Amino acid sequence: MSFGPPPSMYTQSALAADQSRSRRRRRLLGVLAAVVAVVLCAGAGLLWYHSAGGAGHGDAKAAKQAPDDVRDGRESVEKAPVSPEGQIVVDHEENVLANKFRYAPGTWATDKIVARTVSNWIAGYRIGGSLDTDNRAWKLDLDGPVCAVSRDVTVDGRTPVVIQTSGSSCDQVLMVDLNTGRKLWQRKIPASEFAYVTNTNVALTRGVVAVAWGQGSAAYDTDSGKRLWNTTLATSQCHDAGYAGGPALLALVTCKQAGERTYRVEKLAPRTGKVAWSYSVSKGVQEVFLPSSDPPVLAVAAGDVLVTDLITLDPRNGERLATISLKNYEPYCDPETSGFFGVVDKCSGIVAGRDRVFVRSKDSDDPFKPANRITAFDVRKGTAVATFSGRKFQSVLPVRMNGDDLIVYRASMDEVQPAAIVDWNPRTGKETPFLLFRLPTEEDKTFDGKVEDDPQFSVLLYEHGRAFFAPYRLEREDPGKAGPVISVFGVGTAGLKH
Template structure:
């Protein structure tokens, strides 16, 4: 499946490839990839998008008859093997087998005529209607509770540009990680500040200056607040990257800095600890540095909950993951003999409530989800296509392995980086992990496409779920909306991107937004890539933003944007 990357992809090595620390050590920003070169004529396709609900599909889906000799669709789970010990032709079992087949056929006809297709549930062997109430998800015999989503289908899904904000120009390279979208405001990190924009007309609502440049942010929101990391002083020519030591909590509606502070290690005297990641779970803000351990504060008032600590075996928290629960990756020992643990923590004390030991030799791990806890790692450096992850480990609340999901084939496009919470293209919901297939050739020789697939978190096996991106589009999931999946489809060279809602029971797609196909809008939209960008969609508003900006080295024909945005017309 290995193919040359499209123009908008990051440089060779890919997301998740090992990186040397930037000037100033970890916490200093990493240069962003350059924008895609201007396209003329039908070039290679950038990643992601798909036909709206009701559009004809370009290829056969699951359950459709295949032509003799035709391979199954990309991403199809392996077919079950034939039953062993089948009776040979001409044996005394022939007549009995024929009678059984006829009987089964008659029973199927009776069930269909009698009021709809029925199936046998694997839980207790009772019969349930497949088309009423909680339904069986494809590839699973367990009933799925349906949770309604909040995203509404607009009367007209055709969008128009809202605001494309040009890149700020730093002295060198700067981190601008962090973007959040509420009902009324889009909030975006900028150079040494955070700015709120009105989602109706794109006008600036508020601006919050910071003491120094941003160096980290969490995507999570709690009580309408979020958390960021920033430097205590501005950058200077003599000190381009002051240490990243300050954590701050921002009120997303008012734009006020609720509180800010730092932490000192038990052995470092009065010197603040350098931090490189921050997250949020409930009322706990937790931050960590690769070498200094982790620390946490109360969301409301900044009261210290725990400080960095390293035990006698050199164990320290190297990163946290937030959301519904608080997870951590704890690293013990010295290179190359590290031992890593994926943990769930008590958010008020930092004490582990569950701990799973990863295989010896794994040097880095990430967390895809905290409820359930899903840890990602590249076991034995076997990950292909620069995804940075070969296996996912689903951990139960007792710290025991529930399932292992293999991704080393390179057929799947879920990706993880060095930061604990830096996994993209993977979304958890309905007892499943949703992720895209790695892009591959479509029906035309130059077209690229992919599919949205899933794995069962109880068994670790791939399900029959499949949503096709469509010719020239590639899709990846953004988040859950109740039981539905919100996905973005990156367009071919002559169309705009799409936002779709996918029904998890049927994998049918409903078009929520289709962006303009004119060259100006299309070039603004496709200069972003998922590994280095943040995608936010809510209530007919769509924003794509950068996580790093750099000083331009040459004049460019196309402007580069800090973010591009669209609104349903």
């Protein structure tokens, strides 16, 4: 079954539709808010640092992962730095033509390199060193534009990418070594004539790369690129719409009958594709995302186009454990590139741990109250068990797990308080500052451009003691002018050697 005419990312229809997508911006601060910020917040950064206490990841312990494991924040625990004072470690710009933009859907970081996809190439940038010289370590030219990327990386720094090499079809999958820029293997996807940038998804789990599109799916060995299994549609009314990888492999299966679309979620054995269990989503759900494969967490739009609820499942048998209303929450399952590059497992306002799922709340309209909060829900019961509040004019965003702690980004919207990366222990409430820094803005003449930290428009990574900000697409604030824009910006600490 086709999803309509093949919408290449370079056709006028696709570009026009994307450019017309509304862009919600942050709350604007008036004169009163600026005065309140200065009066109430002066020196708050230092006060918070000294009152936060000691190490913040509690009894979390790092477990040694194998090289082909998918890097998991629950296992790879970040340590508190000697000093949280931040310094720039990457500041890379790309030129953009007037009235043009370029997609940049993939961003990954290792201990040495931060890498980005832009259009039809991937580049890796050295972390640290002199910022006065070109910090590009390598560039890998691809055989066509990028169709889909995985958010996951193996422990030894590999990730898969799907590209479009012929017409509008996303027909090739390849594995890249992010530390060296070397293409390890590239394979043609079978029966991929209906694989488009709007319906192709790629996921990575231990030892397996899985690709799904509108008319089939295929899985490959991460080391050799050997095809392990594949499915193609004949008369079936159901297909794998996409996968969630990481610790496990979940498939989102879409069925359409009598004009009605229904969904089910299946746990697959990665190397065989065999179904371990299946969960049928209630009728009337308009959209389903899979922000976590283990524990299995579904974000569903029930009777609406926006996500309304979380559903948690038992990883052993797929039985429903709890339903969590997201009426007052902002899961961000619809980034600016929504509909492109495979978004089945991308909800930047949700982070799942072993027994907790953390969700960002909606922004407050009251300038005298905290900007928002992060709530920790018990996975089995669905009850709220802990809350991490932002500050006045400083919103918070869940970034990743750190053992059983949560890494949080606290934004800054004034010139007084710094932005921060914080480790939060939800069992004790203890906060530990990992990074304190300031992002450049349009008004900051020290930089050529602005660093976007809104999760609707930009990805935020925290790996190996560094925070990286990278927009989903590269465009000028003034579209009528050509010039450089920040492609990736990274901050590390002077107090922690790597």
